[in-house]
Amino acid sequence: MEIAQSLQQVKSSYIREILAAASDKNVISLAGGLPDEKTFPIDLMKPTLENLANMPEVFQYGSTAGYGPLLSFLNGYFQLPETHTAMITTGSQQGLDLIARAYVNPGDKVVMEAPSYLGAMQVFGLVQANIVTVSQTEFGPNLEELEQCFAEQKPKMFYAVPDFHNPTGVCWALETRQKVAELCIQYNVAFIEDAPYRELRFSGEALPLVSDFCPQNSIVLRSFSKIASPGLRIGVVTGKTSYLEPLIKIKQGADLHSSVPMQALLHGLLQHNNFATHITTICELYKSRYDVMYAELEKQLPASCVLKPVDGGMFVWVEIPECDTFELAKSLLANGVAVVPSPVFYPEGSAVKAALRLNFTNATPEELTVAVTRLADVLNAL
Amino acid sequence: MEIAQSLQQVKSSYIREILAAASDKNVISLAGGLPDEKTFPIDLMKPTLENLANMPEVFQYGSTAGYGPLLSFLNGYFQLPETHTAMITTGSQQGLDLIARAYVNPGDKVVMEAPSYLGAMQVFGLVQANIVTVSQTEFGPNLEELEQCFAEQKPKMFYAVPDFHNPTGVCWALETRQKVAELCIQYNVAFIEDAPYRELRFSGEALPLVSDFCPQNSIVLRSFSKIASPGLRIGVVTGKTSYLEPLIKIKQGADLHSSVPMQALLHGLLQHNNFATHITTICELYKSRYDVMYAELEKQLPASCVLKPVDGGMFVWVEIPECDTFELAKSLLANGVAVVPSPVFYPEGSAVKAALRLNFTNATPEELTVAVTRLADVLNAL
Known part of the structure; x- marks a missing residue:
């Protein structure tokens, strides 16, 4: 059976392949984007887990938009305005x-x-979108390029990860957030704000969402995969009700609704008195790992590499001298360290800067130190 | 933001609207397709539910195809040939x-x-398929029409529910199964076999899957929503590996993977010694309800209605004299009984027979008796 044309353009995820290779126990993986399993708040989930057997209603078909008690809770948790609503994905x-x-x-x-x-390039590729790129500075997107792009190309939406960007770790400056929101309103471009790393801030001050400055023009994607558990597969989309209704219509055909016991479990967790403390603990842990990795990178990498510090998230982005980054990643793997080379993060046809994405959340300080040494050895030998 | 053209053709699910109206406590609903909440094997799931807190690995990201231990188990459970594989959805x-x-x-x-x-019309509508229909006899699809359709129209796939069809309850005869498989092979049409009601047989002999006769040309969709719990949202797709690989590629973008704790829960349930007995118990319960409803329908409905007995599943299909079935459904709702009128089950443009779908799995015998009386009162008054 011949596959659909829309799928013929989608390459299999290179990251999945690297992750598979990285499961070798002699390889230290900085390639994934996994939270540390030991951080999962299983103790805080335990009371709800044990109570699920007393909640027969969560085993029945549920509503497409989500489990009522969780949705009500989230309205308050995210302080949604009256025009807005949440849906579970x-x-x-x-x-x-x-x-x-x-x-x-x-x-x-x-x-x-x-x-x-x-993952965003994958889904927009599947619907055969025309992906237009703007370059990124340390404060967020290049605003001149962005305005020119909005004015000339009349795009439908702007997708971004303003808090601790994947893969670069960049956190948009306040002024950039305000200006992007203004431009989205001015040029009638919907802002799709993906915020999976937002809560993983370990230094600096929390900033408003870009969407806070353009609430009528935006949709926000929230994740609990980094602060609770990715295995549950429960995310939340918020936005004005008219923006969300078409999503609910598609979701009906896509999977009817998301797992109700998992929604009830998340609801129990979010209500737990110690959940806020749990997030603080994770941030401290990840900061300590980041600090080790960053110090080692500064110490050991050749001067030709460019490093930028981050205030949170899961990744450090290392710009390296121009080279075949796929070949480099293979050599690194042979030397016991897995990383993701930059080209996989660029849509086809856009100009690629040679770089590596390094994850610091799922390895011990000792492993991070060894991994950086292996990385530096290969880079120094280039 | 203007919605995509593909979505503009999709009507909101009429069933959802009826289900909403049917939640009124004075209404007896025969409209849904819900299993009875009291049948959920929560006792059999309880040991696994309580043990999830000791399985941190299920809270981590998982593999797109599914949770390894469950996949291994299903290979044996469904006795898949070596060329075939399972994926979790x-x-x-x-x-x-x-x-x-x-x-x-x-x-x-x-x-x-x-x-x-x-739900099948919805998803095929979303990808803008050209839906071609063949009529159904009491033995399954009209085979002459089907062969003519395959020969003249050269379709890509044939989607069907051969076991206790939704909405008609028809179970395909053995000869029909063999002939459909032959035709699919002969005309190179993929057979998509949707089998959510297969285990809900309460009389007659179990028949092979259609796909058993054309394993290289088919994909089978399995559900645990009717025999375990729909809230979990765990289904299984089986077929030859080359057929499933493109599905895994799409699923990566669609939701990365399905909930791992829910997969572990299903795995525990399927391994439980009493699971087979549990299915027998459900079938007996549903048979007793079906027997009551069918007897009352035979006794109370006007002679102008045509009823066919079923050997399992969740639905009885009642053909009624030509009328505006939507108006009829509204009158019935006003008289305290919710049903689904036939037009919602026909793709746009196909000839509709006036009929009603009646569900018998989620109401007590007393409620079923009252509901049939209300139904008969309205039909007799027509």
């Missing part, structure tokens, strides 16, 4: 897929920063 | 959506019986 990845399917016709223009999140 | 509804997205280009022809499952 099977991970925030599904939220992104639903947005692409509900709004994007083949050829419609979708703006992203380059580099950008691979 | 977020309910079997997602399996259907993935098939449509992976294989159907706009305008590709997909054959269904008329009437047919609403």
Whole structure:
């Protein structure tokens, strides 16, 4: 049976392949984007887990938009205005897929920063969007390029990860957030704000969402995969009700609704008195790992590499001298360290800067130190 | 933001609207397709539920194809040949959506019986398939029509529910199964076998899957929503590996993977010694309800109505004299009984027979008796 044309353009995820290779026990993986399993708040989930057997209603079919008690709770948790609503998705990845399917016709223009999140390129690729990129500075997207792009190309939406961007770790400055919101309103571009790393801030002050400055023009994707558990596959999409209704319509056909016991479990967790403390603990842990890795990178990498510090998230982005980064990643793997080379984060046809994405959340300080030494050895030998 | 063209054709699910109205406590609902909440094998799931807190690995990201231990188990459970494999989906509804997205280009022809499952029409509508229908006899699809359709229209796939069809309850005869498989092979049409009601047989002998006669040309969608719990949202797709690979590629973008704790829970349940007995118990319960409803329908309905007995599943289909069935459904609702009128089960443009779908699994015998009286009162007054 011949596959659909829309799928013929989608390459299999290179990250999945690297992750598979990285499961070798002699390899230290900085390639994934996994939270540390030991951080999962299983103790805080335990009371709800044990009580699920007394909640027969969660085993029945549920409503497409989500489990009522969780939705009510989230309205308060996210302080949604009256015009807005929340819907539950099977991970925030599904939220992104639903947005692409509900709004994007083949050829419609979708703006992203380059580099950008691979999973977003996949879903927009599947609906055959025309992906247009703008470059990224240390404060967020290049605003001149962005305005020119909005004015000339008339895109339908701008997809971005303003808090601790994947893969670069960049956190947009306040002024950039305000200006992007203004431009989205001025040029009638919907802002799709993907915020999976937002709570993982370990230094600096929390900033408002970009969407706080353009609430009528935006949809926000929230994740609990980094602060609670990715295995549950429960994400949340918020936005004005008229923006969300088409997503619910698609979700009905896509999977009817997300797992209700998992929604009840998340609801129990979010209500737990110690959940806020749990997030603080994770941030402290990840900061300590980041500090080790960053110090080692500064100490050991050749001067030709460019490093930027981050205030949170899961990744450090290392710009390296121009080279075949796929070949480099292979050599690194042979030397016992897995990383992701930059080209996989760029849409086809855009100019690629040689770089590596390094994850610091799922290895011990000792492993991080050894991994950086292996990385530096290979880079120094280039 | 304007919605995508593909979505503009999709009507909101009429069933959802009826279900909403049917939640009124004065209404007896025969409209849904819900299993009885009291049948959920929560006792059999309890040991696994309580043990999840000791399985941190299920809270981590998982593999797109599914949770390893469950997949291994299912290979044996379904006795898959070596060429075949299983993948886990977020309910079997997602399996259907993935098939449509992976294989159907706009305008590709997909054959269904008329009437047919609403959720299938939704997903094939979303990918802008050209839905071609064949009529249904009491033995399954009209085989002459089907062969003519295959020969003249060269469709890509034939989607069907051969075991206790939704909405008609028809179970395909053995000869029909063999002949359909032959035709699929002869005309190179993929057979998409949706089997959510297969285990709900309460009389007659179990028959082989249609796919057993054309294993290289088919994909099977399995559900645990009717025999375990729909809230979990765990379905299984099986087929030859080359057929499933494109589905896994789409699922990566659609939701990365399905909930791992829910997969572990299903795995525990399927391994439980009493699971087979549990299925027998459900079938007996549903048979007792069916017997009551069918006897009352025979006794009370006007002679102008045509009823066919069923050997399992969740529905009885009542053909009624030509009328505005939507208006009739509204009158019935006003008289305290919710049903689904036939037009919602027909793709747009196909000839509709006036009929009502009645569900017998989620009401007590007393409620079923009262509901049939209310139904008969309105039909007799027509």
